[in-house]
Amino acid sequence: MNIVISETKQETGSKAAALGAAVIREVLSNRDSANIIVATGASQFEMLDALVREPDIDWSRLTIFHLDEYVGMPESHPASFRKYLRERFINRLPVAPAAFHAIDAEFDPEIECKRLNALLGPLDVAVAFVGIGENGHLAFNDPPADFGTTEPYIVVDLDTECRLQQLGEGWFPSLEDVPTEAISMSIQQILVSEVIICTVPDLRKAKAVQGTVEGPMTPKVPASSMQNHPKTTLFLDKPSASLLKPQ
8 A cells, every 4th residue: 555645635636546547548548438436525525626637637538437426315415425426526527527427325225236347347447536535434445444345336234433423513403313324335446446546634533544554354344444445545644644653
């Protein structure tokens, strides 16, 4: 796991986007098309803003998946992740992507998982843009995460710490309004990505970052699963890196 520490969130996001864009350009120089995974949440604001402005990417040759979505969530809700990605990413690209496979868990999450698994399962993923939750989750795989399943998308329960994070970030008016289930990309599916770009700013993520980097690889810290991935880069700002031992 490579670690890049920057002074500010803006610089963290810009550096993460630059590396991800470089990977995409390299892949498209050798292939007709590519598949990428894109994350949501407050930690991705700066990265996505920079990524959509990266030059010389033929987005029309890219198919885009995202990591997770709440069960029962209509796209019109302010906390909808597919709404987030359309507004902050898809609709801001200079050209439309080949496809954007949005997760729609509003009505039947099991059927939606089957649909998505049929789409993603056979594909190679060039790069996954991800973050880490305050509880160490990767996507919505809260601790203790399932490290064994090879299903691309699964239905998961959201723990209280995860739900409090969503409330604290301002997505919901009360804890009771935060859903208790989600569709999440699985740990193993994220790890089969050729490159992982993990963007994690803010002091509130420092403990999770410490566990991800310095602790044992354990389902109790789901993001620690990236420790053995050969091409993972963790982009931190100084506050989120503040508990790490000096390099």
